[in-house]
Amino acid sequence: MENANERKEILDGLIEVLRTVRTIDPARLEGVTEETDFLTDMNTPSTELINIAAKVEQKFDIEFEDEDIDRMGSKVKDVIDLIIMVKERGANN
Amino acid sequence: MTEEERAGYFDIIQHGNLVGVDPANLLLHGPTKRLVNNYHWHSPNKGIVASYSPTERDVEDHFNVFRGVDQVEAFAQATIVSCATFLQCPKQNCLPDVLRDSFVPAFISIGNVNFQNYLEFGDTFISIGNITFWKWRQMVCDGRIYRVPKGLDLDDYFKDFTDERLLNYDISSDFVKVAELHDITGRAILIEHFNKLA
Numbered sequence: 297m298e299n300a301n302e303r304k305e306i307l308d309g310l311i312e313v314l315r316t317v318r319t320i321d322p323a324r325l326e327g328v329t330e331e332t333d334f335l336t337d338m339n340t341p342s343t344e345l346i347n348i349a350a351k352v353e354q355k356f357d358i359e360f361e362d363e364d365i366d367r368m369g370s371k372v373k374d375v376i377d378l379i380i381m382v383k384e385r386g387a388n389n
Numbered sequence: 390m391t392e393e394e395r396a397g398y399f400d401i402i403q404h405g406n407l408v409g410v411d412p413a414n415l416l417l418h419g420p421t422k423r424l425v426n427n428y429h430w431h432s433p434n435k436g437i438v439a440s441y442s443p444t445e446r447d448v449e450d451h452f453n454v455f456r457g458v459d460q461v462e463a464f465a466q467a468t469i470v471s472c473a474t475f476l477q478c479p480k481q482n483c484l485p486d487v488l489r490d491s492f493v494p495a496f497i498s499i500g501n502v503n504f505q506n507y508l509e510f511g512d513t514f515i516s517i518g519n520i521t522f523w524k525w526r527q528m529v530c531d532g533r534i535y536r537v538p539k540g541l542d543l544d545d546y547f548k549d550f551t552d553e554r555l556l557n558y559d560i561s562s563d564f565v566k567v568a569e570l571h572d573i574t575g576r577a578i579l580i581e582h583f584n585k586l587a
Contacts, residue, residue: 321515346525349525
């Protein structure tokens, strides 16, 4: 349950980040779920994923490595998984 | 490349800049697609000035004119590929030929490009680019292409160039502006990810 709450909080934060991305139509942010795909559902340009990742770093006070970005999928749940993994990594260091 | 040459080159990658380095060491595709002849100024985290003289083959079947699309490619090779490779090598403690086994340099996007003049066989041009973003092996550059005055020694001209002059395109009015390029973006993509795109 705690994990579900954490994922919901991250999803809300992620949507806040996405509202600041110029190339994402705000209308497409209505009803975003973990299964939403940035590329196919939101028509996000592939180049924008890096900008989103940079904004996510700031929002969640985390730091991605090159390999994290390589592994990142294009669904919202992939980004949430990555954020949780990087936060745990930071906590363990 | 001999072991001694590799050691010297490794030292340049770790501590120096690209001035005087053969572009063939950075741009690992074949020579017919290599559109950089020389690096004249390089500030690793800021930008670069590099030159190219179009060959007869480059302008063949195209009115003796170097194509606009090739200008974008030449600019990307001079800036993104060269500068990002230079910065990535120290991170991985290796030379560019090692990166070739892991990554494919790929265009991600091209912003506005405005052409204001043209280039012919016999001309030399410079790509002058500044780095606006570099993270996670993705680089974005803005810049310009200028036709070089005939007979100018570019190494000598740019020997005292600075970051500030780069950002202001502070060069002699004898250079003719040919193109202005914005948000040229490239990324070194892992080969296994690149292959999945097919």
